[in-house]
Each structure stands twice: as C-alpha cells, then as structure tokens.
Amino acid sequence: MKTNIIISLKLTLVLLIITAGLYPLLIAGAGKAAPGGGKGETLSVHGKVVGYERVGQKFTEDKYFWGRPSAVEYNAAGSAGSNKGPSNPDYLATVQARIDTFLVHNPGIAKEQIPADLVTASGSGLDPDISPEAARIQIARIARVRNLGADKLEALVNAHIEGPFLGMFGPSKVHVLKLNMALDELK
Known part of the structure; x- marks a missing residue:
C-alpha cells in the first residue's frame, strides 16, 4: 500500500512539472517565435x-x-x-x-x-x-x-x-x- 502511494505521488509530481511548467513554457516559446511575437500580425x-x-x-x-x-x-x-x-x-x-x-x-x-x-x-x-x-x-x-x-x-x-x-x-x-x-x- 505504502509503495503504491509513493509511486502515485512521484507520478503526480512528474506530471505536474510537465503540464504546469514545461508545456506552458513550450507554448509561450512557440508564440514568441511566431510572426508578431505572439501578439498577432x-x-x-x-x-x-x-x-x-x-x-x-x-x-x-x-x-x-x-x-x-x-x-x-x-x-x-x-x-x-x-x-x-x-x-x-x-x-x-x-x-x-x-x-x-x-x-x-x-x-x-x-x-x-x-x-x-x-x-x-x-x-x-x-x-x-x-x-x-x-x-x-x-x-x-x-x-x-x-x-x-x-x-x-x-x-x-x-x-x-x-x-x-x-x-x-x-x-x-x-x-x-x-x-x-x-x-x-x-x-
């Protein structure tokens, strides 16, 4: 039981870093690279x-x-x-x-x-x-x-x-x- 909780917490932490940190940074970077710098042409x-x-x-x-x-x-x-x-x-x-x-x-x-x-x-x-x-x-x-x-x-x-x-x-x-x-x- 304790092993499953630790694995679940690790998985939650990894997904939190990916979905709340890395993915938004990737999208913001793509927007800055787009024409108009993400603010529209x-x-x-x-x-x-x-x-x-x-x-x-x-x-x-x-x-x-x-x-x-x-x-x-x-x-x-x-x-x-x-x-x-x-x-x-x-x-x-x-x-x-x-x-x-x-x-x-x-x-x-x-x-x-x-x-x-x-x-x-x-x-x-x-x-x-x-x-x-x-x-x-x-x-x-x-x-x-x-x-x-x-x-x-x-x-x-x-x-x-x-x-x-x-x-x-x-x-x-x-x-x-x-x-x-x-x-x-x-x-």
Whole structure:
C-alpha cells in the first residue's frame, strides 16, 4: 500500500512539472517565435496600427470595399458564428436586411449577382477576406464615390488577389483591409 502511494505521488509530481511548467513554457516559446511575437500580425499605415492580419474589420462607408459580415461584430475575444441554420426565420431576415442594404448602396446590381460572402457571416465571425467576385461587384460604387476609373480599381483588386494555399487548397481571396489600405494610397 505504502509503495503504491509513493509511486502515485512521484507520478503526480512528474506530471505536474510537465503540464504546469514545461508545456506552458513550450507554448509561450512557440508564440514568441511566431510572426508578431505572439501578439498577432499587425497592419500599419505611417507607423500607426490600423488592424490585424487575421481579423476582419467593419467597413460601411461607400468609399471602401466592404468585408464579410460578422455575427460578433469582429470581436476577436468572442469569435463565433450565429448558429442559425438556413431555414431559421431570424437568419433569413438578417440576410435579407444585408441584401437590401447592399442594393441601396450599389444601385444597378441585381440581387442574384451579390456573392454570398457579402451577406452571410463566416463561422468565426472574424474573416478578413472576401472572394474576388465580392470585391469586383463593389468597384462601380467606389469608382463613383472616389471619382476613379473602374479599370484602375479593377487592376487594384487583381493585384490583391491571393491564390489558394499551395496553389490548390481553398479559394482565391482578397484581404479587405489590405485592399482598402492600398485604395487610400491611390491618387
């Protein structure tokens, strides 16, 4: 009996050292070695941090490209989806309201032309990317508001398209904050 208790205490001490000491140090070290030193990759303009690489932002002004809607208002501390299915009346009303808002700000676009990623939230609620089609459908509005040529904006969108991971995993995408940063730099 005494032997079993001593073995149990030794095992408990070893596991305590591993799980409460070594493992947290290993994870903290991996975080420090990651891009951004464990604090996230920031995006800056003229030395001022304007956002994060992997967290979307809400853009509602007509002079900017709009990103994907968020069920959590882009709150990284509360990453989540809405958990409402496609037959839920509240969800359908929310999507319809997003469609109506988009159509008001983008006259001349038919409801059927709106890419789904502009009116549906991602699972995390933090998606910083939209599809190239979602960016292109907004060009007419931004060209009108900023008094820029649509061809210039088309070239800007094309320059910001990121291909699939390793050329084959996932869709092509456009990082909205990076695109809007470049948009502000246009003369």
